[in-house]
Amino acid sequence: MLRLTTPPPETDDDLAHAVRDGSLDALGRAYARHAAAVYAAAYRILGVRADAEDVLQDVFVGLARALAGYQERGRLEAWLRRVAVRAALMRLRARGRRRETPFADLHEPAEHAADGTLDRVALQAALRTLPEKLRIVFVLKEMEGYSHDEVAALLGISAGTSAVRLFRAWKLLRTGATQS
Amino acid sequence: MITHPSLPRLAAFAGGELDDAGRARVARHLERCADCRRASVELGEARDALRRATAPPPPAGAWNAIAARVSAGEQVILPAPEPAAQRPPPRWLRAAAVAALLLAGGAAALFSTREAVAENSVLQLSPDRPGTGATVRVAYRPGTLLAGADRLVLRARLLDDDGEPAGEMVPVQVAQLRREGRVYRASFALPDSIVYAVFAVEDEGGTRVDHNGERWELVVRDSAGRPLPRALWRRSEDLDQRDTQASLQTALRMTELSPGRPDGWIKRFYAEVELASQARRDSVTRMHRERARALSAALAGRGGLTAGEVGTMVLYADAVDDTTLAAEWRQRLYDRWPRDPGAYQQRVFALTELHRGDTPALFAAMEEMWAEGGTASAQLALVALQVAMQTRDAQAVLRWGDRLAALKPAYSTMVARAAIRMPAVRPEGMERVRRALHWLENAYPAHRPLAVNAGDHRAETDRARGFFLGALGHALVESGRQRAGMDTLQIALGITWDPALFRGIADARLAQGDTAGAMAVLARVAADPGTAAGYADSARARLGGVYRADAWAREVQAARGRMREYAMRRAENRAVRGDLLLADAAGARTRIEPANGAPTLVAFWSRFCPPSRAELRELETVSRALRSRGVRVVTVSADAPGADFRAFVARNGLTFPIYFDPDRAARRALQNHGTPAYLVLDSAGRIRFDTIDLEDVLRQAEVLRATP
Numbered sequence: 001m002l003r004l005t006t007p008p009p010e011t012d013d014d015l016a017h018a019v020r021d022g023s024l025d026a027l028g029r030a031y032a033r034h035a036a037a038v039y040a041a042a043y044r045i046l047g048v049r050a051d052a053e054d055v056l057q058d059v060f061v062g063l064a065r066a067l068a069g070y071q072e073r074g075r076l077e078a079w080l081r082r083v084a085v086r087a088a089l090m091r092l093r094a095r096g097r098r099r100e101t102p103f104a105d106l107h108e109p110a111e112h113a114a115d116g117t118l119d120r121v122a123l124q125a126a127l128r129t130l131p132e133k134l135r136i137v138f139v140l141k142e143m144e145g146y147s148h149d150e151v152a153a154l155l156g157i158s159a160g161t162s163a164v165r166l167f168r169a170w171k172l173l174r175t176g177a178t179q180s
Numbered sequence: 181m182i183t184h185p186s187l188p189r190l191a192a193f194a195g196g197e198l199d200d201a202g203r204a205r206v207a208r209h210l211e212r213c214a215d216c217r218r219a220s221v222e223l224g225e226a227r228d229a230l231r232r233a234t235a236p237p238p239p240a241g242a243w244n245a246i247a248a249r250v251s252a253g254e255q256v257i258l259p260a261p262e263p264a265a266q267r268p269p270p271r272w273l274r275a276a277a278v279a280a281l282l283l284a285g286g287a288a289a290l291f292s293t294r295e296a297v298a299e300n301s302v303l304q305l306s307p308d309r310p311g312t313g314a315t316v317r318v319a320y321r322p323g324t325l326l327a328g329a330d331r332l333v334l335r336a337r338l339l340d341d342d343g344e345p346a347g348e349m350v351p352v353q354v355a356q357l358r359r360e361g362r363v364y365r366a367s368f369a370l371p372d373s374i375v376y377a378v379f380a381v382e383d384e385g386g387t388r389v390d391h392n393g394e395r396w397e398l399v400v401r402d403s404a405g406r407p408l409p410r411a412l413w414r415r416s417e418d419l420d421q422r423d424t425q426a427s428l429q430t431a432l433r434m435t436e437l438s439p440g441r442p443d444g445w446i447k448r449f450y451a452e453v454e455l456a457s458q459a460r461r462d463s464v465t466r467m468h469r470e471r472a473r474a475l476s477a478a479l480a481g482r483g484g485l486t487a488g489e490v491g492t493m494v495l496y497a498d499a500v501d502d503t504t505l506a507a508e509w510r511q512r513l514y515d516r517w518p519r520d521p522g523a524y525q526q527r528v529f530a531l532t533e534l535h536r537g538d539t540p541a542l543f544a545a546m547e548e549m550w551a552e553g554g555t556a557s558a559q560l561a562l563v564a565l566q567v568a569m570q571t572r573d574a575q576a577v578l579r580w581g582d583r584l585a586a587l588k589p590a591y592s593t594m595v596a597r598a599a600i601r602m603p604a605v606r607p608e609g610m611e612r613v614r615r616a617l618h619w620l621e622n623a624y625p626a627h628r629p630l631a632v633n634a635g636d637h638r639a640e641t642d643r644a645r646g647f648f649l650g651a652l653g654h655a656l657v658e659s660g661r662q663r664a665g666m667d668t669l670q671i672a673l674g675i676t677w678d679p680a681l682f683r684g685i686a687d688a689r690l691a692q693g694d695t696a697g698a699m700a701v702l703a704r705v706a707a708d709p710g711t712a713a714g715y716a717d718s719a720r721a722r723l724g725g726v727y728r729a730d731a732w733a734r735e736v737q738a739a740r741g742r743m744r745e746y747a748m749r750r751a752e753n754r755a756v757r758g759d760l761l762l763a764d765a766a767g768a769r770t771r772i773e774p775a776n777g778a779p780t781l782v783a784f785w786s787r788f789c790p791p792s793r794a795e796l797r798e799l800e801t802v803s804r805a806l807r808s809r810g811v812r813v814v815t816v817s818a819d820a821p822g823a824d825f826r827a828f829v830a831r832n833g834l835t836f837p838i839y840f841d842p843d844r845a846a847r848r849a850l851q852n853h854g855t856p857a858y859l860v861l862d863s864a865g866r867i868r869f870d871t872i873d874l875e876d877v878l879r880q881a882e883v884l885r886a887t888p
Contacts, residue, residue: 024251039236064250133843
């Protein structure tokens with residue numbers, strides 16, 4: 001007979017309920033668990049750390065309220081990443097009006113690339129040089145796992161356009177990565 | 181048949197994400213295709229590396245900031261987390277999609293909706309998938325280029341099932357657009373014979389043309405909504421002139437829809453060879469040689485072959501250098517359709533091969549063939565004219581030239597150029613030149629290409645008229661009619677600015693003892709920025725030193741004034757819209773500010789655009805000359821930066837600064853849609869010249885530099 005000696009780990013659903021109820025501690029636990037994924041999703045789209053941090057903060061500041069619409073059991077991280085992608089896309093559109101240079105700050109010592117293989121570094125570099133339209137589709141489809149239909153709905157383009165951009169992105173990435 | 185899986189599909193295969201059927205299909209393909217095998221491995225690795233790649237960790241202070249904001253009671257409304265169910269796009273977006281995404285199916289969509297909209301104007305054609313002879317309703321919402329006009333004109337290049345080559349099609353006005361608020365509307369009936377059409381909208385005088393990069397098009401469909409094979413063929417042919425990659429996409433679609441037709445395969449071959457690196461060309465050809473063999477076997481076993489299919493099979497086999505196969509299909513063509521235009525064309529080629537080196541026999545055989553008549557005989561006349569020109573046979577030039585010009589009047593300028601070079605038939609040559617001038621003045625204005633504005637076309641016409649008037653004037657002088665000749669040359673002087681013409685006129689005037697007249701035209705040569713620096717001294721020496729330096733200087737000054745007048749005929753004065761932002765090869769943005777006291781040339785080019793590529797060396801020369809005169813040169817490539825691109829630049833010795841325009845910001849700012857395009861901005865950063873004529877750019881920049 002199995003006896004529970006320690007409390008079971010807090011599930012994402014429990015965590016979500018606690019956050020929705022306004023617990024700052026619970027929000028802190030959610031942050032510890034999922035901040036990296038949220039930040040990564042935002043960063044891949046925006047390419048500017050300061051912008052990605054703004055999205056990260058906004059997502060967690062607005063989380064309690066947004067969780068009212070959360071109904072997917074056990075898929076909090078995927079849901080958070082989607083929220084982050086949407087917030088990042090909104091920010092990207094705003095930035096289009098401000099004209100900043102994405103990925104400009106990647107030339108600073110990159111601690112995250114320290115264990116990177118040559119391939120990965122070359123590919124990241126190539127990803128950085130993709131035109132924004134192609135990069136966004138690539139990130140959403142290949143790295144964030146959206147379908148073409150979802151990418152299309154997110155960006156207000158057709159699924160066909162999404163597929164074409166993905167195709168072009170792959171082509172450019174392949175030449176970009178082999179050149180370095 | 182072989183359809184290579186797309187790169188994303190290969191990546192999905194490598195990542196184990198396809199369903200069973202899809203996986204099996206790709207696996208079967210990989211068994212046979214080493215290229216795709218290699219690509220699949222590479223892509224799988226690349227994709228995994230990217231997925232593993234972590235972004236930087238969240239910054240350290242972020243949580244404290246969040247806790248502080250939450251504690252302060254701050255509210256943030258986040259966007260709805262789930263992508264909304266797919267809503268139909270807004271009406272205008274749909275319109276652009278209609279115009280842009282004509283080919284059915286996801287990946288076959290060639291142009292992006294957003295890009296069409298980004299230029300701010302939208303052309304909606306409905307039905308978007310017309311059948312033969314459909315009535316098409318048009319709604320156009322102008323961008324800044326044509327905003328506010330009362331009336332606009334819709335022009336189109338209409339391509340029929342099997343007519344003139346796309347490059348020779350004369351655009352026609354298909355409708356007047358009436359204004360209804362912000363939208364302009366019209367409708368027109370698509371002629372039954374038309375299978376493909378490209379559209380542009382312009383003001384009534386044709387001074388401003390919104391052609392959207394020639395992307396507004398219609399592809400005629402069958403009753404099931406599939407593009408007609410001939411429609412795709414014509415689209416591909418049309419795109420050959422300006423966008424090889426899009427042409428290849430069309431050819432891929434053709435082979436996908438109709439794998440048993442040879443026309444898609446030959447288009448694909450030409451485009452693939454053109455786009456392939458030198459190293460890959462052999463393997464592309466090898467692949468197509470196998471394809472041609474397989475296709476040949478399939479076709480031979482099939483009934484109901486058409487002359488067109490057999491003729492295309494001959495061309496395909498020839499293109500891939502399979503002479504045995506070509507001979508086999510050629511024989512089939514001759515046996516069953518001896519009078520078909522395709523057979524006729526083959527026989528013309530065969531004649532030139534058969535009688536190579538024996539021109540009299542060749543001409544005799546061609547005369548025999550000419551006597552047969554037939555619709556394809558312009559082809560024969562053209563080949564014969566070329567032979568006549570090469571062998572400098574003046575009588576044959578006249579005979580075949582006249583035959584050609586009677587069938588295709590647009591060739592009358594070519595005939596005139598050939599004939600006037602033959603002193604043995606000078607009076608006849610002069611007559612051909614007069615015919616060419618008549619054609620240029622009366623018919624050529626209607627031959628304005630779809631994407632060319634009236635000013636550019638007039639300049640092009642004037643250049644040609646100037647050339648022919650010059651040739652006529654010299655011929656008159658040489659045949660003893662000095663007075664008429666000199667008058668004709670004087671007329672030529674007033675039409676165009678052409679240093680070669682000026683030099684010829686100077687010679688003629690000097691020969692007549694008219695040193696003052698000679699000085700006036702030599703001063704024009706000296707004033708031209710394309711003339712070498714030491715020219716003035718040699719010119720004055722030719723004048724015999726009778727003119728003092730100050731008289732010469734006054735003459736050159738006057739000539740500069742005339743050059744300015746000539747250049748300013750085509751000047752405009754409009755502002756750059758917003759910031760002119762360009763990206764360097766690493767993606768970093770640069771804002772192009774007005775240059776300090778000097779004009780700027782902004783040249784748009786693409787290595788995939790044949791006309792643009794053909795001018796790159798000249799652009800290099802022009803840009804060196806401009807830079808040496810303190811004019812800034814900025815070129816914008818429509819291509820993507822990368823190893824291929826760098827190799828191309830190095831191979832062609834291009835030294836001008838190259839930027840990129842990944843989000844089309846520069847194109848929007850300058851309201852430019854295509855390549856090649858040359859814009860000259862004054863020192864205040866306003867657009868003063870916008871031309872496709874590289875020849876004029878040097879003078880335009882010089883005029884702006886001299887008088888800011």
